[in-house]
Amino acid sequence: MSQSLSRKQLIEAAEEFGTPLYVYHAEKIEEQLNELNKAFKECNAKFFYACKSLTNINILKLMHKLGAGLDCVSINEVKLGLKAGFTPDKILFTPNCVDFEEIEAGKLLNVHINIDNISMLERFGNKYGSSYPVFIRLNPHIMAGGNFKISTGHVDSKFGISIHQVRHIERIIKSTGLNVQGLHMHTGSEIKDTNVFIAGLEIMFEMARQFPQIEVIDLGSGFKVPYYDDDVRTDVHDLGKKLAQAFTKFEKETSRKLEVWFEPGKFLVSEAGYFIVKANVVKTTTATVFAGVNSGFNHLIRPMFYEAYHRIENLSNPKGAERIYTVVGNICETDTFAWDRKLNEVREGDYLVFYNAGAYGFEMSSNFNSRLKPAEVLFKDGKPQLIRKRDEFEDLLKNQVEVL
Template sequence: MSHSAFAYVDGVLHAEGVSAVTLAERFGTPLFVYSRAALTEAYQAYAKACEGHRACVHVAVKANGNLAVLNVFARLGAGFDIVSGGELARVLAAGGQAKDIVFSGVGKSEDEMRQALDAGVKCFNVESIAELDRLNAVAGQRGKKAPISLRVNPDVDPKTHPYISTGLKANKFGVAFDEARSAYRAAAALEHLEVVGIDCHIGSQITEIAPYIDALDKLLDLVTQIEADGARIRHIDVGGGLGITYSTETPPETGLFVRTLLARIEARGHGHREVFFEPGRSVTGNAGILLTRVEFLKPGAEKNFAIVDAAMNDLARPAMYQAYHAIDPVVPRQDAPHVYDVVGPVCESGDWLGRERALAIEPGDLLAIRSAGAYSFAMSSNYNTRPRAAEVMVDGGEVHLVRARETVPELFAGESILPR
C-alpha cells in the first residue's frame, strides 16, 4: 500500500484531510496518527482477493491492538489472531466475535485457555505436545471440546531479520516438521480436543512469495499424511508475515500474494478446505505515522544529532531490530540539509530512531516517522518513567482521540512505599 493517506498538501504533511501541524498542536507530541482509509484499503486488499474462495482474514492483534483500529477491522468483517488473554479481551471490547478468533502463542496459561474456551474461540493454534496435554485437561475441566490446529514448523528460511524469523528448526515456535504427524496422532487420541486444522507461520516482514510456496507445499504433503492417519483437516492457516515498504523493499501486491497461495492450494486438490490468512504489519504498518518535535540540534566532531521528543520507549523497532523508518519534515524547509542521527531523550546509546538522515531542520520543527502503524505503539513502554504517547485516528476531515496520553501519576498509581 502506498503512503497516499499521508501526503503533502500546500507544503504541509497531512493525514487524510487534516494537517499534521494541527494534530501536533491539538494533541501534543509524540503522537501516533492512524488513517482509517489506509487501514480499510489494506484490509480490503486481502478480503477482495479471498472473495469466491473458502478463505478468510484474521488480523494479527499484536501488530496494533488499539481498540479503534481493531474496531475498524471488526466492522469490515475481519476475524482476529490473538496471542494472549489480554488480546482476547481487547478484541471482544472492540466489537470482534469470539467465533472469529484464532488463539496462537507458545505459552498459553491455564487461565488463558479457560478464558478462550468460555468465550468460544474458533481455534487454538497449539505449538507443543505439552500444550496439547494442558489444553486437553483444561477443556475436560470445563466440560468442553477444544478445537485445535497444530502449528507446524516447516524449516523454511524466510530471508528476514533473525528476530522475526519464526519457521526455522532453531526457532522456539511450532512443532518440528518431522514430528508433526505423530503429534497429530497424539492430538486425535485426546478426548477433549478436536483436530480441525493445520497452521504455519514462517516469519515477519517477508517480501517475496517463494518461501510461502515452499512452506505451503510441505504443509499440503503433511495434510495428506495426517488424513491417511484418520484425522480430518478442515482448514489450512497460512499465517501472516507479508512485508511492507519501509524504504526500498518491494513486497508482492497483496492480491497477487493471496491469489497465488489460493491457486496453489486449489491446484494441489485442497480447494475444499478453508484457508486462513493472518496479516498484521501489512494491514497496519503503513496506516500510521509517529509525529515528534525536534528539541535540540547537537553538532559533534563525528556526528550531528537531532534530539527529538520521541524515544526508543515510543518506537522500539530501530533499537531492537536496527529497523529503518523513513523520517520526513512535516513542513519541509528550503535550506541545505545536514546529516543527522535522529535520537531520543532516553538514557541509552541504543535510543535512536534514524541514522544518517539528510534533513533541513531547526529546533521546534515537527518530524513524521513513517510506517509506524505496526509494532510501534504496541511495543512501547514507560522506560525512564515516560508516559506513553497519545493515539489519534483520522477519518477524512475528522480526528478522534483513540487513546489519551498517559500522565505520570498514572504510571505509579499501582505502586506503594513500605509502611516503615
C-alpha cells in the same frame, strides 16, 4: 490512489494534541484490507488481524466493522477482541509458552484455539477429547523473514511443533480422539518471496492428507510493506494466483475444499501510522550533527531493537536545504532513530514525522526513564479524534503501593 495524510493534517494534529504523537489513518487501513480481499478473491480466504501490532480498542472496532477476524496471542487480547465486538468464531487464539490455564480460558470463551506444543496438545486432548476443535501450529523448518528476530519457522525457533514430530501428533489424536480443525504455520515477517508461502503450503498439504478432518490451512502472514523509496513489498496478487491454483489442484486430487486463513498485522496498520515528534536540540559535534527529539526508544523501539528503517521527514521545513543528521532521542541510553540521515534542515522546534509507525510502535512503548507514553489519534473521514490520552504524571504511580 493510495490513501495518505497530508503534511498540513499532520502538523495540525501535532499542534492540537501535542507531541510525541501517534496518528493513524482509518481509510488507509481499509485500503490495505481491501487489497488483500482483492488479491485472494479466487481463494476461499479469511483474514484475521494480528492485533499484537496495535491493540487500541478503536482500531479493533474498525477492523471488526471492516469484516476482518482477530488473531490474538494472549488471553487479554482475546478479551479486548470480545469487548470490541468480535464474536468468538472470528477470533483465533495462538498462545506461546503459556500455562494450560490460559489455554483453558480461551476454550471457555469459545474462540478458536491454536496449540503449538506437544505437551499442551496432549493435555488438551486428554481433558477435552473430541468435544472442542483445535488448530495445530507446525514448525515447517523454513528460514524466512527480514532478520532472525522476526523469523519464526526455522529449526531453532520456539514456535510450533516440528513437522518431524507428526507421528507423535498422530498418536495423541488416536489416543485422545482430539478434533483437529486446522493446521497453522507462520515462518516470519518481512517475507519478500511469495515462494516461501508456496513451500510452506506444500508441507501443509502433505500434513492435511494425513489428517482428513482438517478444514483450514492457516499460513500466518509476514507480508512485507515498503519502508523507503523503491523498497519491495510482498506481491500479494501474485501469491493469490499461486494459492488459487494450488488449492484447486489439491481439491481435485482429494475432493476436499479447504479454507486458507491469514493473520496480517503490519500489512494492515504499518503504513497507516505516523509518529510525530519535535526537535528539541540541534547539536554539532566533531563527528556528526545530532537532531535530538522529544521522544526515544521508550516510544518507538523498532530502530534500536530490530535495526528497523523508518523514513523521516521534516514537516516544518520541507523546502529547507538538505543536510545529514543523526536523529536521536532523549533517553539516557544510546537511543538512535537514524544514523547519517539526509533531511531538510532541522531547526529547534521543528516537527519531524516517522512513517510506517502503525505497527509495533505504541504497542511496544514503555515508561522507561519515567517518561510519559504519547497520545494516539485516529483520522477518519478527514477528522482527527483522540483515541488515547497522553499519560500524566499520576499514571507513573497508578499501580505502585507505597509502604515506606
